[in-house]
Amino acid sequence: MTTNPAFELVVRRHGTAVLRMCTALLGPGPDAQDAWGETFLAALRAYPSLAVGANLEAWLITIAKRKAIDILRSNHPVPTEELPETVVLPEGLGQLELLESLASLSELQRKVIGYHYLLGFPYADIPAYLGGNPASLRRAAADGIKALRSQHQEAEEES
CATH class of the missing domain: 1.10.10.10 (Winged helix-like DNA-binding domain superfamily/Winged helix DNA-binding domain)
Incomplete structure (x- = not known):
């Protein structure tokens, strides 16, 4: 009977792709790293019930995309009474x-x-x-x- 590979191998094989997806959506830094970690925690919980032979990378990327979206939603701007005097543009908007x-x-x-x-x-x-x-x-x-x-x-x- 064929089984899915050990979860540790899944993390090694697909961890980089998951981090690229998180970084693409959230930018480099702690938010992307948090999404990466949350992705693999969620995947670890669901892994035992995953169908044998499933496309692991597609499955993980889908989870990562959803975790990144959750982080984006949680980081919504908080209204303030006064606008700041100077506008600070995020890094990388020079182009x-x-x-x-x-x-x-x-x-x-x-x-x-x-x-x-x-x-x-x-x-x-x-x-x-x-x-x-x-x-x-x-x-x-x-x-x-x-x-x-x-x-x-x-x-x-x-x-």
């Missing part, structure tokens, strides 16, 4: 052009680019999260990258 370019892409293009280039997933694994097939997702990413390059080139020519 507003890139953010604007990313916003111009379709949701599918942004997601596929994120899964493939940011999280390092092969195109063959992405349909488990987004649907579709590897060829169509590869095309969406290629079109998105082409659009980003085109916009970047136009911006360079204007300056």
Whole structure:
């Protein structure tokens, strides 16, 4: 009878991918690390009842995504009576052009680019999260990258 691998092996094999997902949604730091830990605590509780042969990485990424969303919801801004005098922008917003370019892409293009280039997933694994097939997702990413390059080139020519 076939069984799922020991949970310790699951953590070793998929821990990095889970941390990348948490970091992508929450940014680097303690929130991402908390989401990573909460993901594996929840997974440990549910692991004994998981079907043998299940796609472990997809299962863990789904849990991580939900844990990250829970943390994002819990970190909502608290209203204050007075606004601060100076606005402090979060670190990393120096490339507003890139953010604007990313916003111009379709949701599918942004997601596929994120899964493939940011999280390092092969195109063959992405349909488990987004649907579709590897060829169509590869095309969406290629079109998105082409659009980003085109916009970047136009911006360079204007300056």
